Amino acid sequence: GAVVSQHPSWVICKSGTSVKIECRSLDFQATTMFWYRQFPKQSLMLMATSNEGSKATYEQGVEKDKFLINHASLTLSTLTVTSAHPEDSSFYICSATAGQGIHEQYFGPGTRLTVT
């Protein structure tokens, strides 16, 4: 149980284009989903918290207009990197929890974004 999928697993795009990454909880309803990014040999940095049906809460320093998050259903959240630049190249990982008060987050396999 508690399986989270991400699509695509990797993507290469040109500078200035937008990329959408999907995160799905496959066998449970995720009231809350989180988006992280990880640079090589560094820790996971939380970008935003997404609750179904409401606006995402972004961490300090994360541009909400650049990283658009939509959590339209209890099993799907999307992250759109708009007007991507090479510095946005990173490993993006989503996670989900099954409900409030549940600390354990279950992570997707991640998406490797390369902006050329």
Place this chain on the structure above:
Amino acid sequence: DQQVKQNSPSLSVQEGRISILNCDYTNSMFDYFLWYKKYPAEGPTFLISISSIKDKNEDGRFTVFLNKSAKHLSLHIVPSQPGDSAVYFCAASISNTGKLIFGQGTTLQVKP
């Protein structure tokens, strides 16, 4: 400001021996702690957790110890197996926020 720190970037142990991974935190508001295992180009996998009201939690080969006064937790793996080789992250959270704050990770290598 690194609120969760794993000061050892790497650890190498022999198969069958004990692996001890350490983690320190600075925020006394953290009340739940978790350990995750991660392979390259994959998402972290949840291993074990502990609430701040406990000082030990055990699950098979994995045991997590929490020393609140020292703001320190550790993960013990006994016996270590080559398949345990991965990056291990500790994470901390504050109830009602749902957020996890991760340490930098420790790369464990278990040699056959």
